[in-house]
Amino acid sequence: MRKKLIAGNWKMNGLKADAKALAADIFAKATPNMPFDMLVCPPMNVLGFVAELPHSGVFVGAQDVAETIKSNGAFTGDVSAAMVKDLGATWTLVGHSERRQYHGETNAIVKQKALNAINEGLTVVICIGETLAERETGKAVEVVRAQTRECVPNEATAENCVIAYEPVWAIGTGKVPTTADVAEIHAAVRDEIAKVLGTETADKMRILYGGSVKPENAKELLNVENVDGALIGGASLKADSFFAIAEAVK
Ligand code: PGA
Numbered sequence: 001m002r003k004k005l006i007a008g009n010w011k012m013n014g015l016k017a018d019a020k021a022l023a024a025d026i027f028a029k030a031t032p033n034m035p036f037d038m039l040v041c042p043p044m045n046v047l048g049f050v051a052e053l054p055h056s057g058v059f060v061g062a063q064d065v066a067e068t069i070k071s072n073g074a075f076t077g078d079v080s081a082a083m084v085k086d087l088g089a090t091w092t093l094v095g096h097s098e099r100r101q102y103h104g105e106t107n108a109i110v111k112q113k114a115l116n117a118i119n120e121g122l123t124v125v126i127c128i129g130e131t132l133a134e135r136e137t138g139k140a141v142e143v144v145r146a147q148t149r150e151c152v153p154n155e156a157t158a159e160n161c162v163i164a165y166e167p168v169w170a171i172g173t174g175k176v177p178t179t180a181d182v183a184e185i186h187a188a189v190r191d192e193i194a195k196v197l198g199t200e201t202a203d204k205m206r207i208l209y210g211g212s213v214k215p216e217n218a219k220e221l222l223n224v225e226n227v228d229g230a231l232i233g234g235a236s237l238k239a240d241s242f243f244a245i246a247e248a249v250k
Contacts (some may be wrong), residue, residue, distance in 0.1 A: 002206050004222065005162060006228035007039040007125060008092060008211075008236025009063060019046035020107035023053055025239035030057040036249040038234070039125075042086055044079055047152075051088030061091030061125070062101060067112050071210035081113075092117045093231075095127045095151055097104040097168045115153040117159050125162045125208070126151050126188070132169035140167070140181075141188045148192040156197060158204030162233065163189055164231040170211025172233060176185065179224045182209055186226035214242035222248050 014022065020043055026040060039059040042050045052058040062084040068075050071082035075146040084092055094117060095110035105113075110126065117124040128147035144165060152161065165185050170176050177185075186207050194202035209221050210231030221227060227247075235241040 002219050002228045003038060004202065004249045005206055005208060006036050006043060006242070007164070007208060007229065007231045007247065008181075008242055009096070009231055009233050010040065010042045010237060011063070011098070011233055011250050012043055012044050013237055014046050016046060016049065016166065017152060019043075019050060020053075022237065022239065023050045023055070026242060027053060027055045027058060029239055029243050030055070031215050032057050034199055034246070036246055039091055047084070047089055047193045048087035058142075059091050059121075059123075060089045061092050061093065062087075062089050063095065063096065063111050065117050065120075065122075067116070068111050069112070069116060069119075072154045075234065081116040081122055084117075085122060089122070091123045091125065093125045093127060093164075095147075097127065097129055097166060097171060101168070107147055110151045114161070115155060116150060118153060118155050118243070123162065124156075125164050127166055127167050127231070129166040129170075129211070129212070135167065135169060144185055145188055145192045148189050149196060152193060152196050154196070155168040156205075158201050158206070162206045162208060162229075163193070164208040164210050165189060166231060167208035172212070173211050176212050176217055176221065179220060180223065186224065190226055213245060215241055218245040218248035231236075 025202045041061045065081040066078035071080045094113040099105045114124045130143040207227035208229040
């Protein structure tokens, strides 16, 4: 039985005061024996600060790690997986479509970042998903299969790796795929994980859905076969809506 994961991606939101208030709200609502795992990924400026707050029952993660295998050195602006771990975070996202779109991250780069995270002992959420043009030309399944194959390192296990399927056209737009489309993609992703890592690992690995998840559509999306949780952007910026989504797990 895969325990569902409710993950919040705060993106580039959170000056110190906002982040402190949001983290405090979320951590106050969390209880030790929730029937789901919960993860928050604040931006790098407040990551250490959030990770240092008592956060029992909630994991804290980064939104990205550096591509270089070095843990330090001449890489201006980069933050290594070792540094993320040093801040007290235990998870990280990699390969978010905004990284792919605005920073030219390829599947090969995403795979290297995932490996760096795993080698540092972080749990990694690898984000994949097709663009609108790819969806409209019938290439969605092919694209997410290739992304899965090319981004998941051989070192990944069901414990240190989670996949998040986020159709690019559904992120921040209020649009969501049909449950049939979500089911089709998630089954294809699991099948592709099996090819890379074997069926036993594929059966255990969590595959999240992300893209305009809201309290209103959470139950429907979280009940789709092979959907093992949600990666939430906008609705994770308020403790109430974040937990309202999590409530749909019960
Ligand atoms: P959204 O973002 O929930 O605001 O659509 C999801 C994401 O990009 O992770």
